Amino acid sequence: MGIDIRLPIGLVFSLVGILLTAFGVASNNAIYQRSLGINVNLYWGLVLLAFGVLMVALGRRGMRPRGKIE
Amino acid sequence: MGLTSIDWIIMLLYFASVLGIGAVLKRYVKSSTDFFLAGRSLPAWICGLAFLSANLGAQEVIGMAASGAKYGIATSHFYWIGAIPAMIFVGLFMMPFYYGSRARSVPEYLRLRFDEKTRGLNAISFAIMTVFSSGISMYAMARLIQVLHVLDPIFDRLHIARSGIFHVSVIASAVIVLVYILLGGLTSAIYNEVLQFFLIVAGFIPLVWLGLKNVGGWHGLSEKLPAAFTHSWMGMSSAQTNPLGVDWFGLVAGLGFVLSFGYWCTDFLVVQRAMAADSMTAARRTPLIAAFPKMFFPFLVILPGLIAIALPSTAAHLATTKTGSAATTAQYSEGLIPPKIDPNTGRPLLDRQGKLIMDYDLAIPNMLLHYFPTGILGLGLTALLASFMSGMAGNVTAFNTVWTYDIYQSYIRPHESDEHYLWMGRVATVFGIALSVLAAYAATRFNNIMDMLQLVFAFVNAPLFATFLLGMFWKRATGHGAFFGLLTGTVAAAFHHGLTLPIGEPVGIKGGWLGPILHVYPSDMAQNFYTAIWAWTTCFVITIVISLLTQPHEESKLVGLVYSLTEKPSEKHLRWYARPAALAVVIIVVLLLLNIFFG
Numbered sequence: 001m002g003i004d005i006r007l008p009i010g011l012v013f014s015l016v017g018i019l020l021t022a023f024g025v026a027s028n029n030a031i032y033q034r035s036l037g038i039n040v041n042l043y044w045g046l047v048l049l050a051f052g053v054l055m056v057a058l059g060r061r062g063m064r065p066r067g068k069i070e
Numbered sequence: 071m072g073l074t075s076i077d078w079i080i081m082l083l084y085f086a087s088v089l090g091i092g093a094v095l096k097r098y099v100k101s102s103t104d105f106f107l108a109g110r111s112l113p114a115w116i117c118g119l120a121f122l123s124a125n126l127g128a129q130e131v132i133g134m135a136a137s138g139a140k141y142g143i144a145t146s147h148f149y150w151i152g153a154i155p156a157m158i159f160v161g162l163f164m165m166p167f168y169y170g171s172r173a174r175s176v177p178e179y180l181r182l183r184f185d186e187k188t189r190g191l192n193a194i195s196f197a198i199m200t201v202f203s204s205g206i207s208m209y210a211m212a213r214l215i216q217v218l219h220v221l222d223p224i225f226d227r228l229h230i231a232r233s234g235i236f237h238v239s240v241i242a243s244a245v246i247v248l249v250y251i252l253l254g255g256l257t258s259a260i261y262n263e264v265l266q267f268f269l270i271v272a273g274f275i276p277l278v279w280l281g282l283k284n285v286g287g288w289h290g291l292s293e294k295l296p297a298a299f300t301h302s303w304m305g306m307s308s309a310q311t312n313p314l315g316v317d318w319f320g321l322v323a324g325l326g327f328v329l330s331f332g333y334w335c336t337d338f339l340v341v342q343r344a345m346a347a348d349s350m351t352a353a354r355r356t357p358l359i360a361a362f363p364k365m366f367f368p369f370l371v372i373l374p375g376l377i378a379i380a381l382p383s384t385a386a387h388l389a390t391t392k393t394g395s396a397a398t399t400a401q402y403s404e405g406l407i408p409p410k411i412d413p414n415t416g417r418p419l420l421d422r423q424g425k426l427i428m429d430y431d432l433a434i435p436n437m438l439l440h441y442f443p444t445g446i447l448g449l450g451l452t453a454l455l456a457s458f459m460s461g462m463a464g465n466v467t468a469f470n471t472v473w474t475y476d477i478y479q480s481y482i483r484p485h486e487s488d489e490h491y492l493w494m495g496r497v498a499t500v501f502g503i504a505l506s507v508l509a510a511y512a513a514t515r516f517n518n519i520m521d522m523l524q525l526v527f528a529f530v531n532a533p534l535f536a537t538f539l540l541g542m543f544w545k546r547a548t549g550h551g552a553f554f555g556l557l558t559g560t561v562a563a564a565f566h567h568g569l570t571l572p573i574g575e576p577v578g579i580k581g582g583w584l585g586p587i588l589h590v591y592p593s594d595m596a597q598n599f600y601t602a603i604w605a606w607t608t609c610f611v612i613t614i615v616i617s618l619l620t621q622p623h624e625e626s627k628l629v630g631l632v633y634s635l636t637e638k639p640s641e642k643h644l645r646w647y648a649r650p651a652a653l654a655v656v657i658i659v660v661l662l663l664l665n666i667f668f669g
Contacts, residue, residue: 002098005116005261009268012087016080016272016449023076023445031443035280041445044276051272 004062010055017049073220077448084269084452088250088459091261095254102491105255106471107174107346112257114352116264118359121343123263126270127461128454129210131371135437136430138368138375139407141313142299143668145375146368150302151326154361154661156334158654161357164335165344166639167542169353171630174345176338177476183541183631185549186480191556193476195530196338197469201502202523204465205509211458212239212510218435220451240510247462248503252496256346256471259463263343266456267363273453274370280441281377294380303669315593324599328606332535339468350639351650358653365661371434378433379405381440402426406436422574462506470498521579525567532602533559533609540613545625545632551617559609566604572597 024042032039099105137145173179177196181189213236215221221235250258285291292300298313305311306318314321334340334357344356383403402409402418409418409426419427438450474495479486483494513520537556540547568584572594577583580594591597629635641649 002095002257005264008087008091008094008261009265012083012265013268013272015083019076019079019083020445020449027443027445034443035441035446036284038280040276040280040443044272044446044449048272 004059006055006059006062010052010057010059012052013048013055014052017045017047017052020045021049072444073223073447073451074444076445077451080445080448081452081455084456085246087265088246088262089253091265092250092253092258095257095261098257099253099255099492102474102488102495103174104257105492105495106467106474107342108255108257108260110346111348112260112346112352114347114355115359116260117343117347117352117356119267119363120260120263120346121340121356122360122364123267123270123457123460124340124343124464126267126367126457127207127464128214128457129207129461131270131454131457132210132214132431132434134368134371135375135378135433138372139379139404139430139433140375140428142295142376143302143368143372144298144304144306144312144314145372146302146668147314147321147325149364149368150661150665151322152330153334153364154657155326156330157357157361157364158657159331160335160341160344161354161361162650162654163633164538164542165354165357166350166636167631167633168341169345169347169350170636170639174475175472176336176341177472179631180537180541180552181476181480183628184537184547184552188537188549188553188556189476189480191553192534193472193480195527197472197477199527199530200339200465200469200472201505202509202520202527204462204469204502204506206513206520207458207461207465208240208243208506208510209513211243211455212236214435214454214458215239217432218439218451236514240507243459243462244503244507247459247466248499251463251466251470251499255495256342256467259460259467260343260346262456262463263460266453266460269449269453269456271363271370273450274374276446277437277441277450278370278373278377281374281437284441285377285380291376291380295376299376301669302665309592309596314595315591316596316599320596320599320603324602328532328535328602329599331539332531332533332602332606336534336538337531338472339464342468342471351641351644351648354639354650355648355653358650358657361657362660365657365664374437375430375433378407378437381405404428406440407433408436462503466499466502466506469502470495473498473502518579525579528598528601529560529563529567529605532563532605536606536609536613540610540617541632543633544614544617545628545634546617546622547613548617548620548623550620551613551615554616555609555613558612559605562608563601563605566601567597570597570600 020041022045024039024045027039027041029039098109101109103109134145134148137148167183168176168179171179171182173182175193177189177193180192216235216239221238222232225232225235250262254261282288282291285294288300298304305313306321309315309317309320316324340357344353347353347356383405407428407430410429411417412419421427434454438447438454442450474491478494478498479491483490533556536559537552540555541552565584567581569582569586570589570591571577571582571587572580572591575581575594577587581587581597591600625635641651646652
């Protein structure tokens with residue numbers, strides 16, 4: 001009802017993805033000792049961004065008015 | 071705990087979107103059905119994820135990891151045996167009556183099928199339970215925020231005493247949940263549950279991946295741990311030889327049948343999610359869609375517990391509940407799990423056998439601190455906060471519906487306009503949350519009372535499934551039978567608990583309080599399971615006996631409520647993968663494979 005839920009979820013994940021990716025690029029590598037030397041912010045940020053964009057795309061398609069299917 | 075601005079931005083982003091979703095949904099709430107049942111307009115996949123999430127509160131996430139650290143992969147039986155079969159059953163066989171009868175709640179179904187007193191008994195006990203569960207969620211969240219020192223730097227900077235952190239956490243979570251339910255009702259709660267589902271997955275996949283990589287994969291993990299920790303069925307033939315201390319009959323009948331079916335098939339908190347679906351087929355698919363991710367959740371929530379104990383002990387970034395010295399903590403830790411520390415002596419606490427009492431509930435928090443640098447740490451924390459919030463919201467939305475439809479409309483003010491009940495639903499949301507806050511504070515003061523209440527709830531819940539099973543599949547079952555079956559089932563549970571004791575426990579809250587101890591169980595889990603089995607059997611037998619002695623209901627009034635008098639829903643027009651029965655078969659095959667691989 002109302003809005004397609006994939007839109008807000010996609011937006012949240014896209015924003016979190018952008019934030020993490022940007023922070024991952026800018027951050028000092030020393031903080032990644034905990035995560036076994038892997039820049040998890042950068043890589044996981046990219047994954048979340050991709051997921052977010054996909055959800056937004058699906059959500060926009062879902063919101064498009066279409067013929068009644070009953 | 072070393073949070074930086076990036077972590078805070080992610081957390082605030084979450085809170086802003088939660089409130090934003092509520093604000094957008096506000097204009098779609100026009101009738102009480104919109105508010106309480108999301109207008110019965112949601113597609114199956116949304117209801118399915120909400121069905122799963124409503125049960126996936128943070129206590130569940132933290133508790134499952136704790137149990138994983140304590141008992142190993144056998145914990146996954148709580149998912150594989152203790153949830154999936156019941157989810158299939160409710161979808162295939164029970165949903166046609168819940169959804170098809172147009173009942174607006176589970177207690178209302180009992181009213182239609184049996185009588186007023188059976189509904190009243192169920193509605194009132196359920197309403198009380200939801201308020202307490204939501205209060206316990208609030209309490210647990212505030213405690214976790216204290217333990218992890220999330221808000222300490224902010225309080226120090228503002229020169230406010232740290233003792234205020236608990237109050238601020240409780241009030242803030244109460245206000246946020248209040249606002250978003252007032253705005254969007256059940257739709258708001260369901261949308262946030264779906265968001266929380268994705269957040270938990272997004273926060274925990276990297277955690278498990280890093281942890282597994284660190285210990286050398288599943289293979290490395292099984293080499294570091296005792297064999298029973300990585301084989302879920304090892305030693306299940308006898309209670310003495312497996313970590314849970316339960317034999318296979320107790321496990322399958324107690325957990326897999328009575329407790330699991332009692333929860334997934336009759337608890338309005340989860341059933342409400344399916345009732346919000348837009349069609350009968352969608353309602354039936356709801357629990358089946360939920361079953362797919364549910365089967366794989368042990369890998370997200372139980373594995374972190376196993377990894378936490380497989381790691382070498384280190385004092386670095388460990389959180390402990392009480393400030394013991396770092397050295398003591400490190401010396402007695404099992405991997406990332408610290409011992410519980412006596413606040414007076416600073417020494418680790420010992421149980422009656424002189425063994426250390428480990429603080430298993432810290433498995434998840436410590437794993438997050440161990441592997442997550444700032445940035446993704448904010449995401450992990452947000453996932454936990456989100457599951458606390460949706461745990462509360464789930465209970466509050468179930469409470470306001472049962473209160474308004476089953477108590478207020480039935481006993482206090484019948485025949486009012488729909489606007490009036492919508493208004494009452496909003497008022498009920500406010501006092502439901504106010505009562506939860508009181509319950510959260512009660513938990514801080516009277517820990518024993520909380521334990522006792524949970525015990526009483528367990529007694530009340532244990533026989534429920536017998537009533538529903540007979541109600542739906544035996545047209546001869548009567549209202550008197552159901553009511554007295556439930557009462558005697560609850561009493562039987564209390565008697566069984568009062569006459570037995572888990573091994574090595576003192577008489578009291580753990581059992582034996584009726585005097586003579588007739589049986590000693592190898593663990594309190596075994597005792598719980600058998601209490602449930604006794605309660606269910608008593609309810610089942612008494613309901614049948616009393617039903618046969620009382621006047622049967624007219625068959626014409628049972629159409630749509632009982633299996634033999636209801637037309638089977640047709641699935642002919644659906645493609646094979648959309649048919650509930652086909653989904654169920656796929657789930658069963660995957661479930662068997664999982665049990666073979668991890669058996």
